[in-house]
Amino acid sequence: MGWDRATPFIIDLQVGAEDIDGLGHANNAVYVTWLERCAWRHSQRLGLDLVEYRRLDRAMAVVRHEIDYLAAAYEEDELQLATWIVDWDQRLKMTRHFQLKRPSDNTTLLRAQTTFVCIELSSGKPKRMPVEFIEGYGPALQMLDTTNI
Template identity: 50%
Template sequence: MQHQPPDHPAFAWDYPAPFTLQVAPEAADIDGLGHTNNAVYVRWCEAIGWAHSEALGLGLIDWQQLDRAVAIRRGEYDYLLPSAQGDALTLGTWITASDGKLSMERRFQLIRPRDRAIIMRGRWQLVCIELSSGRPRRLPAEFLQIYMPAVVDSGAT
């Protein structure tokens, strides 16, 4: 996986300026139907979520030091088209909402550049938790300082 600059004007991104990763299904990612297994898309979403957070300035070590994390409360994935081994794909992500207190939303979009097809869309509802107890807690100031400026308007999509 490789991070690319966020400007891809030829793609029909749902939101502006995605954080992107280049991905391609390998032989082990292909299921019995000859397509990329859905679990692979979930794994890629996790990878880009971490990469985006780290690029913004908050990584796992920061979360551990703050005793806070954002955990997935709900994940939704719309698998629109199949992809196959070797397909070059671009995965984009955005933080699209935050109440500034406890929750955030992250969205994903997977595009196949050769035909500009949208392969998958995803959405995570995230909740801030205290790592030591696992209980919901307010987003710490450090999270707000880093994540709030990155929130893009999700509109009605």
């Protein structure tokens, strides 16, 4: 389907009536919810679910979203949202890229980047990633390649 990078993690989405705003297209806030859903499902696939986060007293928390809205999504659109882990310091920060596409016309609707910081759940303060995060997220890291963007 022409993703920006190789081997994306992909979720399928359908735009529902509840996602539509007064302008007749998916509301911008809905896109943020989709980004969170995609990142969370990818983390779960990597073995880092809420149970593991609680056991480790650590989590990856969003500190920054950068979103480029490129085209509108409409009610009943079938969409695919892809994510890649593209950068991390193996201590505190991790960056994901996202691409949202409408397969029916192969249109990219959105590109986004989210920066996460590892926090200690019990205090909410930044804390070094545990080895389980390095082992879980590490294999999913992809070198940033912007040649197709």
